[in-house]
Amino acid sequence: MTIAIGNDHAGTDYKFEIVKLLEELGHTVINFGTDTNDSMDYPDSIHPTSDAVEKGKAEIGIILCGSGNGAQITANKHQGVRAALCWNNELVELARQHNNSNILAIPARFVSLHQALGFVKIFLSTEFEGGRHENRVNKIACNQ
Template identity: 55%
Template sequence: MKKIAIAADHAGFEYKELIKKYLEGKYEVQDFGTYSTDSVDYPDFVHPSASSVESGENELGILICGSGNGVQITANKHQKIRCALCWMPEIAALARQHNDANMISIPARFISKELAFEIVDKFLNTDFEGGRHQNRVDKIAFC
């Protein structure tokens, strides 16, 4: 069973809980928080979830906040993370196919719950195409 990391801030808490329930039985989901709608600092939850994907403890990750931007920016500070901001399923598919994205961020304040489920499905069920895209992905890391 594929292992998925999930994390959110207070604005993404409701969607995180719904997505976790939606994925039950299909995936093993590790919840990195937050655990309520109380105001929090998203890096406190994003860094541990991104580290778990970076280390291989989890295969992929899903992040949720109001705009999707803060969690994405934070996750992408990790050398081996490629987190894509996804607001439609087609973006999630391309993020996997062309960029080998291993995390996505979802903007909870701007999309419906149903669309969030479609995005998650597309992300989790699309493979990296490799080929000409592998060379580009290999050039992303800067160290």
């Protein structure tokens, strides 16, 4: 699977570990995030990450910033994106099962690295349930 990843300076250290995990699992990673801890504006990496998911260049995305809020808000400006800000395992699982989320937003300053890696594993292994949730998900995007 091809996975896009984007981060600002608050998520750099976690990003490196997540990329290592994804590659160990056999995934291809497209890195749109910063590789330094120097301050940068999260939209500069989140928009290209979201664009890759929206246009099918990546099946899913993972985004990180300090609180996860800015990253998620930015990602969700893209019509084909359903980014979910998650800070525990149950939220990650429900984001995939009920919302068919295609981007996981991680609040790097509020979860441990161990938790973040666990979220990625859950996100990858959880399937969308469809059924009653399919109709709801189909109503999310704004039709212009």
